[in-house]
Amino acid sequence: MKRFLPILIVLVVLILLGYPLALLFGLPLARRDMKDLRKWEKETISLSDGVALAGQSDGSNTVFTYPRAIVENDDSRTLFVNDSSLIYKAERPEERVDGERADFHFESDHGLVVQDGVLLSDGDYVREQNLIRFRQTPPRNAQLRQYPDYFVQDSERGEVVLGAAPETGARVWTDSYTIYARPACGDTLMACFFSLPQHPVPFPHWIAARVVPFFQKFPLTDERNIVRSTLYTSLGTLSSLALGGAVGIILAVLFVMFRPLERALLPWTIASQTIPIIALVPVLLLVLGNFGITIQTSLLPTAIIGAYICFFPVVVSTVKGLRAIDPLILDLMKSYAAKPLEIFWKVRFPAAVPFFFTGLKLGTAAALVGALVAETESNNRRGLGFQILGQVQSGNVADVWILLIISGLLGVGLVAFVGLLQRLFAPWERV
Amino acid sequence: MKPIWTAFIAALVALLGIGLGPLAQEGSSTLLGFFPVLLALLCLGLALIGKLIPATLAVPVALIGAYLPIGKLSALGNGSVAAWGYWANFWGFLLVAFFAAGRVSLSEADGNEERAKKRLRGALPPATVPFILLLIWQGLVIGFQVPKGIFPGVHHVYNQLASSLGVLLTDSYITFVKEVQFGFLIGVSAGFLVGIAIAYSRFLQNGFLPIAAAFGAVPIVGLAPVLGRAFGVDWQSKAAVVVIVTFFPVVLNTVQGLTQLDTLKLELLKAYAANPWQIFLKLRLPNALPFLFNALKLAAVLSVISVIVAEFLIPGPPRGLGQRISLSARQGAYDTVFAAIFVSSLISITIYQLLSWLERSLTGWHPSYREEGH
Numbered sequence: 001m002k003r004f005l006p007i008l009i010v011l012v013v014l015i016l017l018g019y020p021l022a023l024l025f026g027l028p029l030a031r032r033d034m035k036d037l038r039k040w041e042k043e044t045i046s047l048s049d050g051v052a053l054a055g056q057s058d059g060s061n062t063v064f065t066y067p068r069a070i071v072e073n074d075d076s077r078t079l080f081v082n083d084s085s086l087i088y089k090a091e092r093p094e095e096r097v098d099g100e101r102a103d104f105h106f107e108s109d110h111g112l113v114v115q116d117g118v119l120l121s122d123g124d125y126v127r128e129q130n131l132i133r134f135r136q137t138p139p140r141n142a143q144l145r146q147y148p149d150y151f152v153q154d155s156e157r158g159e160v161v162l163g164a165a166p167e168t169g170a171r172v173w174t175d176s177y178t179i180y181a182r183p184a185c186g187d188t189l190m191a192c193f194f195s196l197p198q199h200p201v202p203f204p205h206w207i208a209a210r211v212v213p214f215f216q217k218f219p220l221t222d223e224r225n226i227v228r229s230t231l232y233t234s235l236g237t238l239s240s241l242a243l244g245g246a247v248g249i250i251l252a253v254l255f256v257m258f259r260p261l262e263r264a265l266l267p268w269t270i271a272s273q274t275i276p277i278i279a280l281v282p283v284l285l286l287v288l289g290n291f292g293i294t295i296q297t298s299l300l301p302t303a304i305i306g307a308y309i310c311f312f313p314v315v316v317s318t319v320k321g322l323r324a325i326d327p328l329i330l331d332l333m334k335s336y337a338a339k340p341l342e343i344f345w346k347v348r349f350p351a352a353v354p355f356f357f358t359g360l361k362l363g364t365a366a367a368l369v370g371a372l373v374a375e376t377e378s379n380n381r382r383g384l385g386f387q388i389l390g391q392v393q394s395g396n397v398a399d400v401w402i403l404l405i406i407s408g409l410l411g412v413g414l415v416a417f418v419g420l421l422q423r424l425f426a427p428w429e430r431v
Numbered sequence: 432m433k434p435i436w437t438a439f440i441a442a443l444v445a446l447l448g449i450g451l452g453p454l455a456q457e458g459s460s461t462l463l464g465f466f467p468v469l470l471a472l473l474c475l476g477l478a479l480i481g482k483l484i485p486a487t488l489a490v491p492v493a494l495i496g497a498y499l500p501i502g503k504l505s506a507l508g509n510g511s512v513a514a515w516g517y518w519a520n521f522w523g524f525l526l527v528a529f530f531a532a533g534r535v536s537l538s539e540a541d542g543n544e545e546r547a548k549k550r551l552r553g554a555l556p557p558a559t560v561p562f563i564l565l566l567i568w569q570g571l572v573i574g575f576q577v578p579k580g581i582f583p584g585v586h587h588v589y590n591q592l593a594s595s596l597g598v599l600l601t602d603s604y605i606t607f608v609k610e611v612q613f614g615f616l617i618g619v620s621a622g623f624l625v626g627i628a629i630a631y632s633r634f635l636q637n638g639f640l641p642i643a644a645a646f647g648a649v650p651i652v653g654l655a656p657v658l659g660r661a662f663g664v665d666w667q668s669k670a671a672v673v674v675i676v677t678f679f680p681v682v683l684n685t686v687q688g689l690t691q692l693d694t695l696k697l698e699l700l701k702a703y704a705a706n707p708w709q710i711f712l713k714l715r716l717p718n719a720l721p722f723l724f725n726a727l728k729l730a731a732v733l734s735v736i737s738v739i740v741a742e743f744l745i746p747g748p749p750r751g752l753g754q755r756i757s758l759s760a761r762q763g764a765y766d767t768v769f770a771a772i773f774v775s776s777l778i779s780i781t782i783y784q785l786l787s788w789l790e791r792s793l794t795g796w797h798p799s800y801r802e803e804g805h
Contacts, residue, residue: 006638014642025661200661260533264556274732274779276739279753279772282760283582290581365649373740389744392656400657408649 066158099140240306248314310363321355614673626685664747688719
């Protein structure tokens, strides 16, 4: 009990740390949602009397401002100069903007010319009726528009520019316009936080609440059932451990028996670990597919990838074990006239067994990662890797966390299992 | 081990002997048919002298000898008797090359040998291996006429590498300079600091270490999609993966290095009335350095693998080596895949060697090196 108390306390602290972490990651997203006008609720204001826009009608001013931020594309918005109504309409050029042409025809023979949302001044183009000659050729796919009556220059400030300056003392007014009323997610930051569709780090109790429904989502007969996926992935990892262990032992024995082989190959086994083998998964899948193996249902890709990852620590520590022999024992065997093969079987091999398992333990976690990636890349629906990918794609972050915890426990369990094997096969050595 | 080598040679000559008949049958002159066999025997002879220089000469000759039949194989197609001859030729020369390289490492040293010779003896056998592997690759692809879309030949990869080097270097810049370097620096320094904190607290050692060790078994790359949501799909999320992956090994090794002290030295320092700061600086930190470098090497390898997986799992803007590999594989452009793998391996091997060199120059006093020197 005394041994587990600190672990328990640290675990609880880590779980509690989930709350500030959830806020740390969630609040910036919530703030973004709150600031983003596109995610605000809209509301149309209709006035029976009409309200004047801010801005002086002095015969030259063309900039007027609505009382609040306005929605740019809004059919219900009205704008009057005295009694004449101005229409919000954007005209496209009749020609394609190909980056070479500088002359464009528009529908009307008057209006404001806008390039990529920026209002051009009279000096930037020459107007001949409805033909606009740009002084500078607009780049390819530039957005050219002509607004005959007026143009919303800044929707957040409610600023519009009129095509023609109203005469002195004219009344510029509106009786209907749509505003950004309030953030759709809520009025406060916390409200926005709670209404986030996907939290990068959910509150720990939300994850806990998902556990039971998550396990019950599919019946045991369905291959997507989580217990079955976990078993499948552990089977894949174990087979990769078996394969990697076998390869590792063979290589280690060869290395110890033939020195030149070790000198030639050992540097490359180290280098092989720096090669991102995971990157080879697509190629491996293709090759296996060509050999007629349906990669979507086969354990083979998992086994091969995992084996490649876990053979290296096995080789290194098995070689160490085969070499780390007490010279006294060797002398004794020689004085009994033991043959080299006998020495190998009776002395070296038993001495290497615990080392072999230590290496295998080191490789287990990496083999599990390899198995998960191989499953995702091969679209193998039966494993945990595919489950993780599926939950990520459907946005169930809490479920992703549950799957991560499960795969973490699986990793710990597999290491413990290898440790158990070690006790079974090498009971004389308590490592 | 001598009988094994002789058996080896016998098998080899037998292989070449099979090659002999079909070569004569093909209609070429007898002398030409014999030429490869003679060449192989020459190499074997050079290797069997047992001296360094002849054996060294035998290696490249044998490699060229293995390269020559590849061209013939592509013209012949499979199944014909002559093709079998060339196959025997090909494998025979590869075995000869491997054997010669082995002889180089076994060749007897003179009493006082120059350093260059010693280096050659150490470096030649491992240097031969990639050539042999490349020849096997090329031989299999060309001999079995595997189409480029299924498995590219070495020359396809080379061409692709040459033509898209600029793109690949840009990708490597994103992957290594932005993602790996940034994440590695943060992860390692955080891990080191936390490791120091844990080393000085018995409670944390009891409580945190087992959990940190368990984290080693958690497939942290599974977190990648979650981090992608938190940090955006650009390089920041991948750097975050690297931070987490590098953190735990560094913590574990730092704690081990700082706490697994020689009690004699500790008592000596205490007898000199050294304060804790001095003990840290003069005993604990130097003691932790070898552990730390082990962790750094492990973390470097892990971070490259994880960043590529993270790029697989967080499809962001199409930049970075992992993205390139994943996209090219989906389009069936396997020559690009191999070119990208080659570049990333080259860079990560360089990083690994750099760290090893740094380790040797900083911790050269450590017993593990002293033993090797003798």
